[in-house]
Amino acid sequence: METQFNSLYSVILDTYPLEGKQLTKIWKFFEHLKEGRLTTTKCVKCGKVSYPPRILCPDCLSEELEWVDLPTKGVVEYFTELKAGIPVGFEKPLIHAYIRLSDSFHILSKIVGVKSIDDIRKGDKVKLKVFDVPSIPAEIGREKINIDRVYFAFEPDD
Amino acid sequence: MRDACVIAGGQSKWGYRDATLIELFQEAGKACFDDNPNIKPADIDGILVASATSERLGRQTHLAPMVAEYLGIKTRSVCARAELLCGSGSSAIILAAGMIKSGMAETIMVIGGEKLFTPQRWETFYSQLGSVDHDWDGAQGLGLPPSLFSIIFQQHSDLYGTTEEQLAMVSVKNRRNGLNNPKGQFRKEITLEEAMSAKPVAVPLKLYDCCPVTDGAAAVILTSDSTAKDFTDKPLVKIIGTAQATESNSISNRGSWSTWSALKTAASTAYSRAGITADDIDVAQTHDCFTISEIIEYEDLGFCEKGEGGSFVEKGLSDFGGKVAVNTDGGLLSCGHPFGGTGIRQAIEITKQLRGDAAHQVENAKYGLTHNLSGAVVAHTIVIYGRD
Numbered sequence: 001m002e003t004q005f006n007s008l009y010s011v012i013l014d015t016y017p018l019e020g021k022q023l024t025k026i027w028k029f030f031e032h033l034k035e036g037r038l039t040t041t042k043c044v045k046c047g048k049v050s051y052p053p054r055i056l057c058p059d060c061l062s063e064e065l066e067w068v069d070l071p072t073k074g075v076v077e078y079f080t081e082l083k084a085g086i087p088v089g090f091e092k093p094l095i096h097a098y099i100r101l102s103d104s105f106h107i108l109s110k111i112v113g114v115k116s117i118d119d120i121r122k123g124d125k126v127k128l129k130v131f132d133v134p135s136i137p138a139e140i141g142r143e144k145i146n147i148d149r150v151y152f153a154f155e156p157d158d
Numbered sequence: 159m160r161d162a163c164v165i166a167g168g169q170s171k172w173g174y175r176d177a178t179l180i181e182l183f184q185e186a187g188k189a190c191f192d193d194n195p196n197i198k199p200a201d202i203d204g205i206l207v208a209s210a211t212s213e214r215l216g217r218q219t220h221l222a223p224m225v226a227e228y229l230g231i232k233t234r235s236v237c238a239r240a241e242l243l244c245g246s247g248s249s250a251i252i253l254a255a256g257m258i259k260s261g262m263a264e265t266i267m268v269i270g271g272e273k274l275f276t277p278q279r280w281e282t283f284y285s286q287l288g289s290v291d292h293d294w295d296g297a298q299g300l301g302l303p304p305s306l307f308s309i310i311f312q313q314h315s316d317l318y319g320t321t322e323e324q325l326a327m328v329s330v331k332n333r334r335n336g337l338n339n340p341k342g343q344f345r346k347e348i349t350l351e352e353a354m355s356a357k358p359v360a361v362p363l364k365l366y367d368c369c370p371v372t373d374g375a376a377a378v379i380l381t382s383d384s385t386a387k388d389f390t391d392k393p394l395v396k397i398i399g400t401a402q403a404t405e406s407n408s409i410s411n412r413g414s415w416s417t418w419s420a421l422k423t424a425a426s427t428a429y430s431r432a433g434i435t436a437d438d439i440d441v442a443q444t445h446d447c448f449t450i451s452e453i454i455e456y457e458d459l460g461f462c463e464k465g466e467g468g469s470f471v472e473k474g475l476s477d478f479g480g481k482v483a484v485n486t487d488g489g490l491l492s493c494g495h496p497f498g499g500t501g502i503r504q505a506i507e508i509t510k511q512l513r514g515d516a517a518h519q520v521e522n523a524k525y526g527l528t529h530n531l532s533g534a535v536v537a538h539t540i541v542i543y544g545r546d
Contacts, residue, residue, distance in 0.1 A: 013214070013284055017293035051410055052294040078415075080308035080360045082299070085283040090299040098309055098415075107410040108309075110298045117361060151297055 015089045016133045020147035022140050026053045028067060033130050033150050038072050041065040051105070072128035073157055074101040081117040093117055099126055099154060113155035120156075127157035161396040162255035163386040164378050164543070166194035167506035170271070172374030172494045173343040179209070179216035179273040179375075180228060186269055186375035186499070187229040189341075196389045197265075197379055199229055204236035204263040206254050208246035208270025208498035212239070214285045216273040225269060235263035243289055244447065245402070245532035245539040246270055247376070247501030252541065254380045255397040264385055268505075270498030271375025282371060290534050295409045304360030304368055306409065306534055307448040311363065314416040314450060318465035322362055325449035326353035327471045329366040332446060332485050336492025338517040339507070343372050343494030367449045372494030376502035378509070383546075395512045398525075399432025399542035401425070407536045421458040421531070421538040428540040429460075432525075436460030439482050439542075440523040441511045443504035445531045446489040452476075455529060456484070483520045486511060501539065504528035512545040 021027040032039040042049045043057035044064040051070070056063055079097040086094050095111040097120070112129055114120060129152060136147040168189025170182045177185070191197060207222040218224065222237045236257060240250035247270035257263040274282050286301030300306065314320045333348045348366055356365035386394050405420040406412055413419070429435055436459060444459065446452040453467035461482050462470040470476055476484040487493060487507040490500060508526035510516040526543045 013287060015287060016297050052291065052408060078309040078312045080305050080312075080363075082302065082305045082360050083357075084359050085302045085304075087284045087287055087299055087301055088280045089284075094299050094305075096298065096300065096305045096309075098412075105411060108295070108298065108300065108306075108412075153298065 014136070015087070016149055016151050018136070019149045020136070020138070022138065023136070023147065025055050029053050030150055032067065033152055036072070036128065036130060038070045038128050038152065039067045040070055042068045070105060071101040074099040074107070074126055074154070076120060076122055076124045076126060077106070078122070079111065079117070079120050095120065097126065097154065110153040111155065112153045125157040126154040129153050129155040159259050161383040161398070162258040162380050163383050163394045163396050164505060164509045165381055165386050165390050166190050166197055167376070167378040167502070167509050168193045169341050169376035169499065169503055169506060170374050171341045172372050172496060172499070174275050175373035177373065179212060179218060179271065180224065182271050182273060182373060182375040183225045183269060184228050186271060186377040187225070187267070190267070190269070190377035190379060194379070194390060199231045202231045202265050202267050202379065203234045204254070204257065204266040205231055205233055206236060206250040206266060206268045207239045208241070208250040208268065208502065209239060209272060210241050210243045210246050210497040211272050211274065211285060214288070215276055215282060229267070231267060236266065242537060242539065243532040244445065244495070244497050244500060245530040245537055246498040248504070248528060248530050248539040248541055249402070249501070251378070251380070251397070251501060251505055252400045252402070252539070255400065258380055258382050265379065265381040267377055267379050268502060269375065269377035270502045272496035272498055273373050274371050274496060275373050291408055295534065300409060303447070303534065304363055307450055308360040308363045310415045310454070310535070311450040313414075314454065317416055318468065320450070320453060320468040323350065323354065324453065324468035324472055325367050326350050328446065328449035328452045329353050329491050331471065331477055332489040332491040333366070335486055335518070336488025339487040339493055342488050342492050343370055344488075344492045363448065366491070369447050369490035369495045372496045374494060374496040374499050376499040376506060378502055378505050392513045394546040395509045396544050396546060397541060398544040399428040399430070400540065401427035401431065402537060402539045403427070404537045407533065409534050416454065417464065418454060418458045418531070418535060418538065421455065424538040424540045425459050428542050432542040432544065434525055434542070438525050439527045440525055441483045441486055441508065441520045442527040442529065443487070443489065443507055444484055444529045446485055446491050447495060447531070449491070451531065452484065452489070459527070459529065478518065478520065486516065486518060486520060501528060501530050501541070505541065508543045512543055
């Protein structure tokens with residue numbers, strides 16, 4: 001039977017990453033997301049932690065990297081709402097925050113689960129939110145498969 | 159080593175245009191040749207085309223031979239495209255200058271531009287998701303930059319007390335200077351009150367804090383100092399120092415939002431190569447993609463102390479008659495910003511200022527600077543020009 005391709009997938013410019021072990025060497029990041037974990041790579045040789053995850057340590061060029069967990073809860077340092085020019089595929093309100101996850105790690109992420117920007121304050125606690133995004137209709141050799149995908153943002157941690 | 163000089167420059171009308179990418183390039187090429195009738199297409203041996211979105215929005219790859227053909231140029235030294243998003247035009251100027259100085263080319267047209275208004279407007283915004291790290295920052299909806307610059311302003315304001323009014327003063331000045339460029343997108347002054355009460359784009363940034371979406375192209379012709387004398391009697395405008403520096407491409411884990419260390423690195427490198435300091439710059443075209451950008455650029459280019467960018471504009475020190483006239487043709491805020499065209503438009507205005515025939519002349523300008531930032535404030539490109 002012919003695999004049904006996802007009609008939400010846009011061939012113009014796909015918003016989300018290539019996921020799945022057929023398409024990327026860092027596929028475990030997305031498997032970890034499905035378990036509610038936010039992870040990245042650490043160099044076994046020199047200890048350098050990189051984000052986004054890599055397949056090569058940019059400090060010592062070692063290819064021996066391991067997965068480490070990043071905190072999934074943080075605090076909002078700055079935030080804003082994009083009012084004009086929202087890219088297709090993103091919903092209003094499109095709110096972004098610069099989030100402190102630890103002393104050594106900040107992330108700039110979309111904030112979901114709020115009705116308006118008035119619901120956010122500096123210093124608010126937020127937590128990781130993982131959600132499904134459109135799958136990739138992929139031609140792998142002679143096979144056609146749908147590669148399921150997830151992505152992440154942050155939401156209020158009440 | 160010999161020097162590279164600018165001997166002609168011109169641009170198409172910029173704005174919301176009834177023209178395709180290749181038509182914009184033809185208009186810019188024509189305006190450039192018209193600026194110096196001594197130069198003919200047959201005098202050009204190389205072309206460098208600057209365009210960031212030529213495939214996605216302009217529908218064209220393998221652009222350089224096509225532009226050359228439409229302008230009657232048969233290349234012998236170089237024929238290629240240069241891309242560094244908002245710094246594409248200045249990158250192409252740096253590459254052309256290097257080829258001319260080394261003797262690999264004699265006379266090069268550097269031409270850049272974009273077709274950013276698509277029939278469906280959403281395509282433009284959507285395509286910007288690829289201008290940051292697509293998988294990690296674009297996927298968060300961070301393609302269009304106002305959100306980032308809102309955060310940059312908030313941190314600058316927290317640390318140094320920079321106000322929304324001081325931002326508005328940048329747009330009022332640059333809109334006034336925009337009257338100097340008849341081919342710019344906006345030629346209408348605004349008041350401080352209009353700027354302060356404009357609709358929000360990315361809170362607290364408002365409409366006039368942000369440069370617009372623009373169709374347009376611009377071109378300059380560079381040649382060696384010895385050949386330049388065959389084509390012009392005007393004072394020679396030489397490229398005397400250039401630099402490019404980068405920092406964290408990822409938007410996460412930024413050291414600082416409000417001090418741009420790569421800009422400081424690029425500035426000190428370019429000044430040192432030119433053998434001058436920030437105090438010697440008479441006129442500068444800096445990358446005012448947002449009002450807060452111009453304020454941070456005053457500081458990190460060394461025109462004022464760190465944290466004093468807001469008062470620098472408030473005291474009129476970046477205006478005509480101040481310490482250094484900044485964005486004398488209106489900058490991105492007035493002229494618009496077709497990415498590959500911007501660095502070239504800046505080069506045209508600096509050339510006019512240094513040879514003494516600008517629409518609004520900075521008196522006796524000897525040294526001029528252009529600056530572009532690109533991506534999520536990742537790369538900084540500086541070109542310093544000097545009058546013979």
